[in-house]
Amino acid sequence: MAKEELTPMQRQYQEMKARNKDCILFFRLGDFYEMFNEDAKLAARELDLTLTSRDRSKPKEEQTPMCGVPYHSVDAYIARLVQKGYKVAICEQMEDPALARGLVERDITRIITPGTVTESCMLEESRNNYMGCIYGQSGQYGLAFCDLSTGAFFATTCADPRSVASELGRFSPSEVLRFGQGVEEEAVSDALFRRLNCCVDEGKAEDFDFEKACACLEGHFGKSVEELGLSSFSAALTASGALLQTLLTLQKNDLKHIRELQYYTTGRFMELDLDARRNLELTETMRSKEKKGTLLWVLDKTHTAMGGRMIRSWLEKPLLDPAEITRRHAAVEALVEDPIARGELEEALKDVTDLERVMTRIVTGTVNCRDLLAFARGLRALPQVKQLLGGMNSPLPQKLSASIDPLTDCADKIERTIVDDPPLTVREGGMIRKGANADADKLRDIMDGGSGTIAAIEASEREKTGIRTLKVGFNRVFGYYIEVSKSFMDQVPANYIRKQTLANCERYITQELKELENQVLTAKDRLTALEYQIFTALREELARQAARVQESASAVAAADTLCSLAAVAVQRGYCRPEITLGPEISITDGRHPVVEAMLRDTLFVPNDTSLGGKDNQVAIITGPNMAGKSTYMRQVALIVLMAQMGSFVPARAARIGLVDRVFTRIGASDDLASGQSTFMVEMTEVANILKYATSRSLLILDEIGRGTSTYDGMSIARAVLEFAASPKKLGAKTLFATHYHELSTMESKLPNVKNYNIAVKKRGDQMIFLRKIVPGATDDSYGIEVAKLAGLPNSVITRAREILAELEAEGPQYTPAPKREEDDQVSLLDLSANRVRDALKAIQVETLTPIEAMNQLYQLRKMLDA
Numbered sequence: 001m002a003k004e005e006l007t008p009m010q011r012q013y014q015e016m017k018a019r020n021k022d023c024i025l026f027f028r029l030g031d032f033y034e035m036f037n038e039d040a041k042l043a044a045r046e047l048d049l050t051l052t053s054r055d056r057s058k059p060k061e062e063q064t065p066m067c068g069v070p071y072h073s074v075d076a077y078i079a080r081l082v083q084k085g086y087k088v089a090i091c092e093q094m095e096d097p098a099l100a101r102g103l104v105e106r107d108i109t110r111i112i113t114p115g116t117v118t119e120s121c122m123l124e125e126s127r128n129n130y131m132g133c134i135y136g137q138s139g140q141y142g143l144a145f146c147d148l149s150t151g152a153f154f155a156t157t158c159a160d161p162r163s164v165a166s167e168l169g170r171f172s173p174s175e176v177l178r179f180g181q182g183v184e185e186e187a188v189s190d191a192l193f194r195r196l197n198c199c200v201d202e203g204k205a206e207d208f209d210f211e212k213a214c215a216c217l218e219g220h221f222g223k224s225v226e227e228l229g230l231s232s233f234s235a236a237l238t239a240s241g242a243l244l245q246t247l248l249t250l251q252k253n254d255l256k257h258i259r260e261l262q263y264y265t266t267g268r269f270m271e272l273d274l275d276a277r278r279n280l281e282l283t284e285t286m287r288s289k290e291k292k293g294t295l296l297w298v299l300d301k302t303h304t305a306m307g308g309r310m311i312r313s314w315l316e317k318p319l320l321d322p323a324e325i326t327r328r329h330a331a332v333e334a335l336v337e338d339p340i341a342r343g344e345l346e347e348a349l350k351d352v353t354d355l356e357r358v359m360t361r362i363v364t365g366t367v368n369c370r371d372l373l374a375f376a377r378g379l380r381a382l383p384q385v386k387q388l389l390g391g392m393n394s395p396l397p398q399k400l401s402a403s404i405d406p407l408t409d410c411a412d413k414i415e416r417t418i419v420d421d422p423p424l425t426v427r428e429g430g431m432i433r434k435g436a437n438a439d440a441d442k443l444r445d446i447m448d449g450g451s452g453t454i455a456a457i458e459a460s461e462r463e464k465t466g467i468r469t470l471k472v473g474f475n476r477v478f479g480y481y482i483e484v485s486k487s488f489m490d491q492v493p494a495n496y497i498r499k500q501t502l503a504n505c506e507r508y509i510t511q512e513l514k515e516l517e518n519q520v521l522t523a524k525d526r527l528t529a530l531e532y533q534i535f536t537a538l539r540e541e542l543a544r545q546a547a548r549v550q551e552s553a554s555a556v557a558a559a560d561t562l563c564s565l566a567a568v569a570v571q572r573g574y575c576r577p578e579i580t581l582g583p584e585i586s587i588t589d590g591r592h593p594v595v596e597a598m599l600r601d602t603l604f605v606p607n608d609t610s611l612g613g614k615d616n617q618v619a620i621i622t623g624p625n626m627a628g629k630s631t632y633m634r635q636v637a638l639i640v641l642m643a644q645m646g647s648f649v650p651a652r653a654a655r656i657g658l659v660d661r662v663f664t665r666i667g668a669s670d671d672l673a674s675g676q677s678t679f680m681v682e683m684t685e686v687a688n689i690l691k692y693a694t695s696r697s698l699l700i701l702d703e704i705g706r707g708t709s710t711y712d713g714m715s716i717a718r719a720v721l722e723f724a725a726s727p728k729k730l731g732a733k734t735l736f737a738t739h740y741h742e743l744s745t746m747e748s749k750l751p752n753v754k755n756y757n758i759a760v761k762k763r764g765d766q767m768i769f770l771r772k773i774v775p776g777a778t779d780d781s782y783g784i785e786v787a788k789l790a791g792l793p794n795s796v797i798t799r800a801r802e803i804l805a806e807l808e809a810e811g812p813q814y815t816p817a818p819k820r821e822e823d824d825q826v827s828l829l830d831l832s833a834n835r836v837r838d839a840l841k842a843i844q845v846e847t848l849t850p851i852e853a854m855n856q857l858y859q860l861r862k863m864l865d866a
Helices: 008-019 037-047 071-083 161-171 186-195 210-221 234-251 274-280 295-299 305-316 322-337 339-349 355-364 369-380 382-390 395-403 408-417 438-447 451-465 486-491 511-543 546-572 593-598 629-645 678-692 710-725 741-749 783-790 794-810 828-842 850-865
Strands: 024-029 032-036 052-054 064-070 088-093 106-112 131-137 140-147 152-158 175-180 199-202 471-475 479-485 497-501 505-509 578-580 585-590 607-611 618-622 653-657 661-665 698-702 733-737 753-763 766-775
Touching: 008 024, 008 088, 008 106, 024 037, 024 071, 032 037, 032 071, 037 064, 037 071, 064 071, 071 088, 106 234, 131 161, 131 234, 140 161, 140 234, 152 161, 152 234, 161 186, 161 274, 175 186, 175 234, 186 274, 210 234, 274 629, 274 661, 295 305, 295 546, 295 593, 295 629, 305 355, 305 546, 305 629, 322 339, 322 395, 322 546, 322 578, 322 629, 339 382, 339 546, 355 369, 355 511, 355 546, 369 382, 369 408, 369 511, 382 395, 382 546, 395 546, 408 511, 438 511, 451 471, 451 511, 479 486, 479 511, 486 505, 546 593, 585 629, 593 629, 607 629, 607 733, 607 766, 618 629, 618 710, 618 741, 629 653, 629 661, 629 698, 629 733, 661 678, 678 698, 678 710, 698 710, 710 733, 710 741, 741 753, 783 794, 828 850
Parallel strands: 024 088, 131 175, 175 199, 578 653, 618 733, 618 753, 661 698, 698 733
Antiparallel strands: 024 032, 032 064, 052 064, 088 106, 131 140, 140 152, 471 479, 479 505, 497 505, 585 607, 585 653, 753 766
16 A cells, blocks of 8 residues: 555654564554454464454555554553564554544553563463673673573673584573674684573674664663773673663663673572483473473572572572682581571561562563552562571571662652552552542542532531521532522522422522532542552652662572572471592482482482592492482482582581582483484583593583494493593592493592492392492393383393393404503403402402302303303
């Protein structure tokens, strides 16, 4: 349709759409938000709406497709679109249609994207919703992350794509803006699109101008880039400025609740790459992506939404500062030892609402009266929380107490202004409490019939005229009137205007009554407008208290997190770990926190761990599948991580030398989307581990080399083990699970390698997993027994035993390379003898029955004959 053929409203719509081509435009028309043309088709399809059209008298091809949603339920529809990755532009009426002359003025008030949602109905309350920004510059990457719903803003610098991917995993942004050199590197793109499923926006050069970024940050925070701590980090500065400018543009708001930009170095927190987070199932399970069955599920007993977000943050960012870790441990211990104070604190915390996100809605102008009442209710609990924390004998709770402002003035103001049961919307009136505003009370009195005013007029007129029977009344036909009986007709003043004649009286009108009538007829509209002004003034006054609220909210969240950790420690019998700067990890009777919590009628078998010393840098763990090797290794990693986040740990005692990174290589999986086989995925992960691990890292390596032929795989596994164990090459603390029993000979070759196995009790064809880690190598892989437990047909099991016997009788079918004197490699020709020696070492003679001893001798003879 030609532009000159469009109506004024259609031209207005087209202009708004042209400015927001990448958004679905919600165009306000009265009580509905309407969508037109392609937006209407898309919204109708995604939201299951009825698609209609304008100009139905015209041919179908000339009609304008349209659909709409009611304004009072728009949030639910927007949430569904945003969850699917769409952007929504809100075009509001900027003036009252009843007062508008001609076309109602409209403008875009917000653009809602996955990373800029602030409405509680669109957010998971116990999880931050970050929007991220990646900027590549001269081999460096600047990263920035902002949660608009809380005001949290972080920035850092990374040196390589893999580190960028790790930081993305730490924050899990729902939307990312990227621009610059290297932002499309495979590791970064894999993290964004496949691992995190982010909505990705390609930035423009003008958005990443350095000078523009500096000006934006300095203008918003009122500080120089030097004061912000960004002067030496140009890439992070540019990313932060670009992200902030994008948020300001989308929100059409000054975002004063974003008060602080925290620059952090990646060395402040333990580094966990995406594989480690996935394999350890910290916040979601690998299969179902649910919270239940994760470490967060075990630890999160928080009572506030803010505490739920903070405990997740602590879990995703374990600390490397022993002093800060110790302060958290001391606070948890104080709460553990004082169950009465902890119980009272938990009860007080239950009344604290989500102060952070309500404050954001206050600042951005999207709050309603019910939000404000919930906000006031949450503030009322702060004095009790402050008092209880201040009474504890621990530095951290006392510090948190000092940071809490009771904010009673804000709660008082809200409760004095807003009625107890306000409407959902703020533009329909009925939300301001009686007595809060004299003008509103007067208008409300007039709306109720003006009884007080009428009585005053009636008394005044009786006194002026001397007519004792004079009455002031009202009916729908004539409005307000003065009634005078005919016996007093001679006393009617000249300014009375006759309105109606009845049998016994006359009715009159005066100028004063006309003014009263006009006031009554317009009182509702004027009261509604005045109430909105009062509400707006209250909202703006509260917005100025953002700094006070956010500081208090942060302290409450930390207190809630500490209470949660203490409650779990008491419930599960956790102990306080000792944090050291040494390399050793020593755990007595350690347990897997998640597996233990999932067990119902079975006790978890605890195990000791001693790792990182000169004689036990690497632990080789052998044993059958399903016996518990992976559980044990994950258990050690989780205990270390829990200790460094500030939690007590599932053990009788634990001494943890600080770990800078945790790496995991667990399980087998294809990456069909990128054309990588199981073995290629495995080798890629191992390569990254060996490249980026340090001597202070913890390596969890499970079944290295199983994706290729036996001897290739065993050679790779041994080479990796030697590299990890060598102090000159890596020397990292390593748990190495394998089915290559031949690798158990490494204990005699390398001084810092120890063998362990999962104890199994076998009686005939029956096998019992004892779940106990014991020194020494296993004597069998028990693969056929595990297959039988899995339910393979008996005929298959029988045939497998026959084939195994044939293979063992044939012996090795290869010619090993000669050993070089200077090489530290073990000859594969010696494997049988080594296996016999290791098997002999593992035999516990004092517990053998006569028949078991004969079976053991038979097995040893078969090994020698092989």
